[in-house]
Amino acid sequence: MKKVVRNGDIIELQINGLGHGGEGVGRYEDMAVFVPGALTGERVKAKLMQVKKSFARAELLAILTKAEQRINPPCHFAHQCGGCQLQHLDYQEQLAHKKSVVESALRRIAKIQNVAVQPTLGMEHPWHYRNKIHLQLKQAGKQIKLGFFAEGSYELAAGLGDQVCLLVDQQINQVVASVEQLINKSGLTVYDWSTKTGLLRHIIIRRGFKTGEMMVVIVTSEERWPKESEWAETLVQRHPEIVSVVRNINTSPDRVILGREDRVLVGKSFITDELNGLQFHISAASFYQVNPQQTEVLYNKVLEMAGLEDKETVVDAYCGIGTIATFLAGHAKQVIGMEIVPAAVEDARKNAELNGITNTEFHTGMVEKLLPHLVSEGLRPDLLVLDPPRKGCEKEVLQAIQEARVPRVVYVSCDPATLARDLGILDSLGYQTIQVQPVDMFPWTGHVECVVLMSRT
Incomplete structure (x- = not known):
């Protein structure tokens, strides 16, 4: 029994x-x-x-x-914070595990058996790589603490005011400590999710890896903050590398991070960073890869798989602020970007202008509507780059690729399961998977990025 x-x-x-x-x-x-x-x-x-x-x-x-590959996590919060799932696993074993995750997804979901997954491209020094941190706030007695929630909860498990995150850029860690001190010194209040009262909802800090420029985003309710500019100026006096302090006002009753209104308290509305000698403006809401060193590895792999010869028309679907489009523009005849977030599209256009690029154009809207529409009007790209959010591509996007008879597709994915699902669909539409390259964008976590080359059969 x-x-x-x-x-x-x-x-x-x-x-x-x-x-x-x-x-x-x-x-x-x-x-x-x-x-x-x-x-x-x-x-x-x-x-x-x-x-x-x-x-x-x-x-x-x-x-x-105990397994031989087990190591002692160096982080004080490793067993409490939800940020790192693999700090107890040797780094080389992590890379092997991530390769196996991709292989398993291709076999189980895509039913693709005959493609060799390349070894995961890892980092030589896989610490302090993140150029962005998103912090929660908690009232702890008379003090406000900044840190991370425990996985699957709204309880603050890792307080960072007097500690550091080993994944985050060292200068960001220093600014975190100052922000916490100034919040407590100023008598500001934490937003209470049950009563919907209080001021501070989230803190976001970003740093340009190559430029060193920093941005601090204070996400608040719409409550009055009488001395907001003075507070921001004091922070910048402590850290002159901060060139942008933005108050983002979020009136949503839900836990969505950013609201629709930005107020620049000090400095600019953006910071600048560089990738492969190209400059990019990054605003408060911009999507920008959090691991700049591995981003160059990833995008150079995209460029390699693209195999451009200066004569192709390229579509960059889900283009964000235009990083991949800008990478490819110097090697193609034309690059057409598509993105649903209007602010990101505006950043993409500015980034093209910033780099003296004149052969790009960017469209605002849902890729699943834009791409089929442009294909119906005669667009026939030589290469299509997909870099969708974690949920992957809508079926209308994949069908439009088939209808346009696109010769080559390069797919960048942060989720092996949805990647495999979409590769399986493209396989049924006449596209063969040629090369699969995992890239470790997020050391010490369970996440793995992939770039895949497909060819029309």
Whole structure:
């Protein structure tokens, strides 16, 4: 008779692999059990926390047999903060795991068996790489603390005022400490999500990796802040590298991060950074890759796969502020960018002008509407670059690629599952996957970026 498995049961489990999020996976009573913090080859004691029909999630209680690839996490908050899932795993093993995640997705979801996934391109020094931090705020007694929520909760698990995040640029860490001090010194209030009162909702800090320019975005409710400019000026006096302090006003009752109104308190509305000698203006709401060193690796791989000869028409779908479009423009006849966020499109146009590029054009709207429309009007690109959000591409986008008979497609993805889904659809539409290259944009986390070359058969 099969044993009844319940929440709260203490079990021993052999870990046979890692899940896509980096959690250990074993089997118990014919069900998969996911154990965050456990590694392949370990035998562990765990407490079942969430039992479903075919799987369960468990809390790691003890490691009975330790894996050779286990290391001691250097971060004080590694077991509390939801930011790093793999700090206990040797870095080279992380790269191998991420390659296997991509391989598994291609086999299971895309049903693609005959394409070799290349080894993951990692970092020589995989610390302090992030050029952006998004901070939560919490009232702790008489003090306001800045930090990160624990995974799956709204509880502050990592307070950074007197600590540092090992993934974040060192100068950003220094500014975090100053922002926390000035918030407490000024008597500002934290937004209360239950009563919808209070001022401060989020803090965002960005830094240009090559330029050193910094931006601080204070996301607030619409409450009055009488001395907002003085507060911002004091921060800039402490850190002259800050060239932009922006107050973003968010009136949404939900936990969406940014609102629609920006007020520049000090300096400019943007910072500037460089990639491969190209300059980019980055505003408060702009999407910009958080790992600039690996971004150059990623985009150079896109350029390599594109195989341009200065005569092609290229479409950059989901173009953001035009980073990939600008990368490709010097090697193509024309680049057409498409992006749903109006502010990003405006940044893309300014970035092209900033770099003296005259062969790009950018369209505002949903790619799933813009691309089919332009194809129906006769657009026939020689290359199409896809860099969609995590949810992947809408079916209308993939169908438009087929209708336009695009010879080559380069797909950049931050989610192996949706990437594999879309590759499977494109395969059924007559596109063969030629090359798959994972890039480690997010060391010590379970996330992996991929760039894929497809060719029309």
